[in-house]
Amino acid sequence: MTPVTGPGATVLDAPAPAAAAAGHVLHTGELHYSLTDPALTSMTLLSEIAVRHPDALSFAAGLPFEGHYETSALPRYLETYTRHLSQERGLTPEQVTRTLFQYGPTKGIINDLLARHLMIDEGLTVDPDAIVVTSGCQEAMILVLRALRRDARDVVFAAAPTYVGFTGASRLVDMTVRQVRETAHGLDPDDLEAQIRMARADGLNPRACYVIPDFANPSGATMPVDVRRRLLRIAEEEGILLLEDNPYSMFHDGGGTRPPTIKSLDAAGRVVYFGSFSKTAFPGARIGYVVADQRIAEGGRFADQLVKIKSMLTLNTSTLAQAAIGGLLIEHGCSTEQASARAAEVYRRNGRALLDGLQERFGGPDSRVRWNTPTGGMFVVLTVPFRADEAALQRSARDFGVLWTPMYHFYAGAGGLNQLRLSFSVLTPEEIGVGLDRLAAFVAQRTA
Amino acid sequence: MTPVTGPGATVLDAPAPAAAAAGHVLHTGELHYSLTDPALTSMTLLSEIAVRHPDALSFAAGLPFEGHYETSALPRYLETYTRHLSQERGLTPEQVTRTLFQYGPTKGIINDLLARHLMIDEGLTVDPDAIVVTSGCQEAMILVLRALRRDARDVVFAAAPTYVGFTGASRLVDMTVRQVRETAHGLDPDDLEAQIRMARADGLNPRACYVIPDFANPSGATMPVDVRRRLLRIAEEEGILLLEDNPYSMFHDGGGTRPPTIKSLDAAGRVVYFGSFSKTAFPGARIGYVVADQRIAEGGRFADQLVKIKSMLTLNTSTLAQAAIGGLLIEHGCSTEQASARAAEVYRRNGRALLDGLQERFGGPDSRVRWNTPTGGMFVVLTVPFRADEAALQRSARDFGVLWTPMYHFYAGAGGLNQLRLSFSVLTPEEIGVGLDRLAAFVAQRTA
Numbered sequence: 001m002t003p004v005t006g007p008g009a010t011v012l013d014a015p016a017p018a019a020a021a022a023g024h025v026l027h028t029g030e031l032h033y034s035l036t037d038p039a040l041t042s043m044t045l046l047s048e049i050a051v052r053h054p055d056a057l058s059f060a061a062g063l064p065f066e067g068h069y070e071t072s073a074l075p076r077y078l079e080t081y082t083r084h085l086s087q088e089r090g091l092t093p094e095q096v097t098r099t100l101f102q103y104g105p106t107k108g109i110i111n112d113l114l115a116r117h118l119m120i121d122e123g124l125t126v127d128p129d130a131i132v133v134t135s136g137c138q139e140a141m142i143l144v145l146r147a148l149r150r151d152a153r154d155v156v157f158a159a160a161p162t163y164v165g166f167t168g169a170s171r172l173v174d175m176t177v178r179q180v181r182e183t184a185h186g187l188d189p190d191d192l193e194a195q196i197r198m199a200r201a202d203g204l205n206p207r208a209c210y211v212i213p214d215f216a217n218p219s220g221a222t223m224p225v226d227v228r229r230r231l232l233r234i235a236e237e238e239g240i241l242l243l244e245d246n247p248y249s250m251f252h253d254g255g256g257t258r259p260p261t262i263k264s265l266d267a268a269g270r271v272v273y274f275g276s277f278s279k280t281a282f283p284g285a286r287i288g289y290v291v292a293d294q295r296i297a298e299g300g301r302f303a304d305q306l307v308k309i310k311s312m313l314t315l316n317t318s319t320l321a322q323a324a325i326g327g328l329l330i331e332h333g334c335s336t337e338q339a340s341a342r343a344a345e346v347y348r349r350n351g352r353a354l355l356d357g358l359q360e361r362f363g364g365p366d367s368r369v370r371w372n373t374p375t376g377g378m379f380v381v382l383t384v385p386f387r388a389d390e391a392a393l394q395r396s397a398r399d400f401g402v403l404w405t406p407m408y409h410f411y412a413g414a415g416g417l418n419q420l421r422l423s424f425s426v427l428t429p430e431e432i433g434v435g436l437d438r439l440a441a442f443v444a445q446r447t448a
Numbered sequence: 449m450t451p452v453t454g455p456g457a458t459v460l461d462a463p464a465p466a467a468a469a470a471g472h473v474l475h476t477g478e479l480h481y482s483l484t485d486p487a488l489t490s491m492t493l494l495s496e497i498a499v500r501h502p503d504a505l506s507f508a509a510g511l512p513f514e515g516h517y518e519t520s521a522l523p524r525y526l527e528t529y530t531r532h533l534s535q536e537r538g539l540t541p542e543q544v545t546r547t548l549f550q551y552g553p554t555k556g557i558i559n560d561l562l563a564r565h566l567m568i569d570e571g572l573t574v575d576p577d578a579i580v581v582t583s584g585c586q587e588a589m590i591l592v593l594r595a596l597r598r599d600a601r602d603v604v605f606a607a608a609p610t611y612v613g614f615t616g617a618s619r620l621v622d623m624t625v626r627q628v629r630e631t632a633h634g635l636d637p638d639d640l641e642a643q644i645r646m647a648r649a650d651g652l653n654p655r656a657c658y659v660i661p662d663f664a665n666p667s668g669a670t671m672p673v674d675v676r677r678r679l680l681r682i683a684e685e686e687g688i689l690l691l692e693d694n695p696y697s698m699f700h701d702g703g704g705t706r707p708p709t710i711k712s713l714d715a716a717g718r719v720v721y722f723g724s725f726s727k728t729a730f731p732g733a734r735i736g737y738v739v740a741d742q743r744i745a746e747g748g749r750f751a752d753q754l755v756k757i758k759s760m761l762t763l764n765t766s767t768l769a770q771a772a773i774g775g776l777l778i779e780h781g782c783s784t785e786q787a788s789a790r791a792a793e794v795y796r797r798n799g800r801a802l803l804d805g806l807q808e809r810f811g812g813p814d815s816r817v818r819w820n821t822p823t824g825g826m827f828v829v830l831t832v833p834f835r836a837d838e839a840a841l842q843r844s845a846r847d848f849g850v851l852w853t854p855m856y857h858f859y860a861g862a863g864g865l866n867q868l869r870l871s872f873s874v875l876t877p878e879e880i881g882v883g884l885d886r887l888a889a890f891v892a893q894r895t896a
Contacts (some may be wrong), residue, residue, distance in 0.1 A: 024689075027745045031595045031753060040756045047636035069549040071530060071541075074768065075523035082519060093519075101517040101730040135583045135734070135762040142761055146620060147479045168760035172594060174622075241472075269472035280793035282549040283768035286583070297475045305479060308488045313590055314583040314762065319732035320522065321766040 013305040034171035035399075039164055042409040045390065053397040057435035059422040060389070060403040062217065062378060065346045066280045066426065077327030081110075084330050104319040106307045108133025110326040114275070114289055116334040121250070122261050125271075129305045130293035132310060133317045137247065137288030141169040143306040143314065144243060144272055144290060148207045149175040155199050156243075157209040159187040161410030161419075163217045166210050176204070179414065184372065186223035187211050189230045196238050208241040208272070209234075213262055214249040215377025218410045218421040228262045235270040242266075243296075247276040250337050250375035251347045271295050272302070279343075279378075280336035281328050285321040290387035346425075347378060351369055353429035354380055354422060357436040362443075369443060381407060386446045388420045395442070402438035484761055487612055490857040493838060501845040505883035506608045507870040508851040510665065510826060513794045514874065526768075529558075552767040554755045556581025558774040562723070562737055564782040569698070570709050572721075578741035580758060581765045585695065585724035585736030589617040590761065591754040592691060592738060596655045597623040603647050604691075605657040607635040609858030609867075611665045611693070614658050620693030622766045624652070627862065632820065635659050636669035637678045638803075649852050654690040656720070657682075661710055662697040663825025666858045666869040670823055676710045680798035683718040689742075690714075695724040698785050699795045706742050717742050720750070727826075728784035729776050733769040781830035794873075795826060801877035802828055802870060805884040810891075817891060826873040829855060834894045836868045843890070850886035 034040050050060060078100075085091045085099055099109060108114075111128035118124040134140040134198075148154060152174070158166055160179035172179045178199055181191040187209070196206045213223040235242050244262045252258045263273040273291040281287070292302035310316070332339035355373055358380070358427065362369040368385040386392065388406050397403050407419035424432060460544075482488050500507060533539045533547055545559060556562075559576035564570040582588040596602060600622070606614055608627035618625045626647055629639040635657070644654045659679065661671040671679075683690050692710045698708045711721040721739040729735070740750035758764070780787035803821055806828070810817035816833040834840065836854050845851050855867035872880060 023715065023743075025743045025751055026753075028753070030598065032598055032757075034760075035595065035753050035756055040760060044756065045760065063551060066546055066550055069545045071545050071548060074526055074548065078522055097517045097519050098514055099732075100522065102514055103511060103726070103731040135587075135766070138763050139583075147483065150478065150480055165760065165763075172757060172760050201753045267471065268545065283551040283763075284547075284549045286762060286764065286766040295471075295473045297473050305474075305476070305483050308483055308492065308814060309480075309620060311491065312482075312488060312613065313586065313618050314734060315586050315613075315731075316582070316734065318734040318766045318769040320772055321768050324768055347839075406872050415888055419755070 034168075037171050038409065038413060039167040039171050040061075043164060046393075046405065046409075047395055049390070049397055050403055053401070053403065056397045056401045056403045057427070057431055057438060058403040059424065059427075059439075060405045061426060062405075062423050063426050064283060064346050065343045067346070068342050069282060073328075074324060077324040077331070080327035080330050081323040084326065088148045090124065097355070100319055100323055102319075104316040105305065106311045106316045107131065107288070108317055108322060109319055110329070112323045113326050113334055117329060117336055118275075118291070120333070120335045121337050122246075122264060124261065124264050124291075126291050126425070127293060130291055130301055132290050132292065132303050132306050133322060134290060134310070135282075135314050136155055136170065136278065136286040136290045137245065137274050138165055139168055139310070140274050140288050140290035140313065141243075141245075142172060143309050144208075144292070145169055145175050146173045146309050147302070147305055148241070149173045152176075152217070153205040154207050155204040156207055157192060157195055159211065159216070160412070160414065161218050161407055161416055162210065164409055166245070167412055168302045177412070179412065180209070182219055182221065184221060185227050186213060186219075186221045187217060187227075187231070189227060189234055192231070192234060193238075196234075196240070206238060206240050208243050210243040210245065210277070211262070212245045212248070213259070214246060215251060215326045215374055217377075218379055218405070218407060219381055220372055220374030220377050220379045223259065225259045227267075228259060228265055230260060232266055232268065232270060236268050240270075244271050245274040247279050247289065248377045250280055250340050251344050251378065253351065254344070254348055255375075258376075266420055276327050277336070280340040280349045281325055285325050287317065287321055287325045313445060349429060350424040350427060350432060351376070351380075353432045354424045354436070357432055358382070361436055361440040366370060368447060378423050380424070382420050382422055384418050384420065384443060384446070386418060392446070396439075399445075400442040402435050402442060404439070453500045453648040470532045470853055482616070485619050486857065486861060487615040487619050491612060494841075494853065494857075497841055497845055498851055501849070501851065504849045504851045505875070505879055505886060506851040507872065507875075507883055507887075508853045509873050509874060510871050512731060513791045515794070516790050517730060521776075522772060523883050525779070525832050528564075528775035528778050529771040532774065546773055548767055550767075552764040552770075554759045554764045555579065555751065556737070556770060557767055558770045558777070560857045561774050561777045561782055563783055565777060566723075566739070568781070568783045569785050570694075570712060571764070572712050572739075573707065574739050575741060578739055578749055580738050580740065580751050580754050582736045582738060582758070583762050583765050584726065584731075585619065585693065585722050586613055587758070587762065588722050588736050588738035589614055589691075589693075590620060591757050592740070593617055593623050595750070595753055595759050596689075597621045600624075601651060601653040602655050603652040604655055605640060605643055607659070607664070607667075608860070608862065609666050609855055609864055610658065611660060612857055614693075615860055625860070627860065628657070628860055630667055630669065632669060633675050634661060634664060634667075634669045635675075636871060637675060637682055640679070640682060641686075644682075644688070654686060654688050656691050658691040658693065660693045660696070660705070661711070662694060663699060663822055663827070665696070665825075666827055666853070666855060667829055668822030668825050668827045671707065673707045673713075676707060676713055680710060680714055680716070680718060684716050688718075690719045691722065693722040695727050696825045698728055698788050699792050699826065701799065702792070702796055703823075706824075711739065724775050724858040725784070728788040729773055733773050735765065735769055735773045795824070797877060798872040798875060798880060799824070799828075801880045802872045802884070804828070805880055809884055809888040816895060826871050827873070830868050830870055832868065832891060832894070835865055837865065840894070844887075847893075848886045848890040850854070850883050850890060852887070
């Protein structure tokens, strides 16, 4: 008997060194197929390239601007939220402590503030009880996909290209994703109809279509109002849901108008709405949410079904993290537009710098390089006359010191091979200039 | 065109009220089967009964004691962790801010502190890189089950009764769970061998066995060292993993010795180890972790595979929540035994009060009520000569003002119908006395 620990009971037996526990060997072939799927492995590969070239200028990272983060704000957010609990919601000190420390309600503790935010920023009237707060928007996608995937015939649709996190989430619950063509106006409704027909002909059961209508990741495209309305009509006619993901609508170019969310046009209850605070507040909190107000025939709402899944996935979202986001919201009148105004200004400035810089370097009449001109967001897509894959990226990083994201990952391998995504969110205009010079040199070499 | 928002761009079109969006109706039959499975619905049912009887004394809630939580400690934990980052790990102020606010590494940011904790409290030598920090231990279970579930033939084993969160997690990834008999010494190795044989005969592929060796939830049973060693031998012979869940080992009765973790006896790398801070720190953080140091033939470790799944489930665990737990650990020399010493004392005192109280009320020679005598943890199991189901619980709550948990939920419906779980973690000895008087009156009526 060898005493091991200090304060408490002696642990019986001298433990064998657990370092030796590397004896057993598993094979990936014994594991879930998603683990060898590009949707789950491509991002790892890309970040490995980034890690190998720490000094390269990066148009790759889709991170929010971090220049306005202040460590000292965190205790203040907590204090603001704590005061809200006691003063606005009338909780006793014991109840406040319990709210912050104890297991919390699976639906969340800041649903009232989220409903206020949705009214203020998006003109949406949402019952707080129809919201589920999640450990980042990624968990929200998992909840909905898990709920909708009943058997192998279920299928969802998404634009090609689309956010790789949606494809990856689908893989985790064995949900088939079929691709829909994308135009300059986002996902193409005509092709969605065609794809739904083809899926039915294949014996599949169409369940939902995933869309990022505002400044999509990765394409930067924004969907006009008429396309949004058309999607709603298709959803109703075809009996599917629309999964509307809205992380970027606050980052419009500031000029004039922006289209309403699809959710706010949705009189028939076809839209499940995903929200995220990773871009409008900060990603470290990992706070997202889903609005799922569809009625369930057996009682309650779709949100109540999602809550059952969440109770077995993460029990509830960190109350501490919710409190921080709650405090931040309160300090900005529950407006994420207000909370992220300074970051939005950075993205506008950078977006202009990038588009101007592209015009300067690739705008000549003989240029074989093209790009789109998003009206907001964080991304621009460049089309080049050569294969923009990992090998090209490695060369670009090693020989020219500039990183970007190959687009074909966002097509699940079926397209985009001569496109690359440029993210401009964490750079300065000067860095954008230097990066574009390097990119131009790389392109010149590849097209020489 | 109706302006809707304040600070930024005008939103085009007057949005329709989203409250009308309750138009579409979904049927649970269209959703994943887990949503109608008792593993996901029983806890909802039980908490509804609890909510209907707010004044009842509750032996039902498996919550940690909250009398030592202090709201003022939260900013201090963050500060302690921030200081650790700058002073011990040498981060610049910008790096500290980035660590707290930005997307973080999927594996986690407090892995070094967790490895120190495992050495100090459990005598375990663990490479921080073999740890994945999770959004509560529940997510850790999902990661491992998702990785191991390749097709419908895969099966895992768990004691009957077992933690309903494990059963629920299995349902979410369509993993079959087969039950293994439990004795006073925890999961029965003889029956595990028999069940593995039967599973193979049924064409199934045994992958792992889930165990809570210390003060199991719900049985309270603790597994002796020889049983732990026997399980390791079985795991090696049968080519399965052991999933060791250890939320309660710090809450031993304080007398003498406690057995080592199975992980610390594991020279062959058969144990995947789950840790939780919900009981030793506080549940609101939602911080758990998994140690997965098994080698993968194609490179890296099992932890690296789990990280790929996590990157599509929650991206990374809230860095804010990790920072709070990190600070709490640092303030207690990375010992959870030290961090939870006062709570452990409460559980010891309450456990004694409960066992003494049961003896007083049900210890007579003619008593038809029996119970076990756990040497720690939070739970005691009572066996009664009547059906202890929801109907009985409702009567107990309504007519006698006392709540408990029907055990049959923990048997996935196959057993435990005349058992009930008594949790003593959040009560005072006086409340335990009053609760037992009420329980005795209820039992007397049911057996009259």
